[in-house]
Amino acid sequence: MAEFKLVGLCGSLRKASTNLMLLHEVARIFDPESFVVGDIDFPLYNEDIENGPGIPDKVQRLADQIADADAVILSTPEYNKGTSGVMKNALDWISRTEGNCWKDKPVAVVSASPGAQGAARAHSMLRTLLLPFRPRLVAAPEVMAGQIKSQLDENGTLTNDMAIKLVTELTDELRREVRRMAA
Numbered sequence: 001m002a003e004f005k006l007v008g009l010c011g012s013l014r015k016a017s018t019n020l021m022l023l024h025e026v027a028r029i030f031d032p033e034s035f036v037v038g039d040i041d042f043p044l045y046n047e048d049i050e051n052g053p054g055i056p057d058k059v060q061r062l063a064d065q066i067a068d069a070d071a072v073i074l075s076t077p078e079y080n081k082g083t084s085g086v087m088k089n090a091l092d093w094i095s096r097t098e099g100n101c102w103k104d105k106p107v108a109v110v111s112a113s114p115g116a117q118g119a120a121r122a123h124s125m126l127r128t129l130l131l132p133f134r135p136r137l138v139a140a141p142e143v144m145a146g147q148i149k150s151q152l153d154e155n156g157t158l159t160n161d162m163a164i165k166l167v168t169e170l171t172d173e174l175r176r177e178v179r180r181m182a183a
């Protein structure tokens, strides 16, 4: 949907992250006017930082990007049966910014792992963590990409027909949610 602004958050910071590749694929299939991957490489949340130097500029920048976006997609790896500390830390920091950038925001969650279950537990944990912020979270389909390396080619393009179908359905739902909010 060429008119929409999309922001993506990836719970893995490594350069070759498969979740980052999946995030780019979801964005490509959504086809927005603009897509930025938000920087969530924040310091660990510490109330002394908040009460001292204050909320870091990069946290505020991301909160502003989310507030300004038409939709947000999050991709999470699974670390020890949960979402990454990086992702949780980002949500905690963002929750300390003025207002609530997530409120009524169309949001989709995806996940990827080399295991068979596609980071299912991290995926459902991330959904639960988002709920208090009251986004318009797309309920289904749940894109949990297992054995992710076999689903991406050397350019990071999704090659698995079923995964492409699910991502297409997910982006259709996300688009519908954006239009519903704009109506």
Ligand SMILES: Cc1cc2nc3c(=O)[nH]c(=O)nc-3n(C[C@H](O)[C@H](O)[C@H](O)COP(=O)(O)O)c2cc1C
Residues within 6 Å of the ligand: 012, 013, 014, 016, 017, 018, 019, 020, 077, 078, 079, 080, 081, 082, 112, 113, 114, 115, 118, 119
């Ligand atoms: C600390 C740690 C814990 C992990 N725990 C799990 C896990 O519980 N389940 C799982 O499927 N993969 C687990 N993995 C493997 C990750 O799914 C794998 O590293 C994945 O590629 C990370 O995502 P990325 O490619 O986006 O960086 C773990 C990896 C690390 C580093």
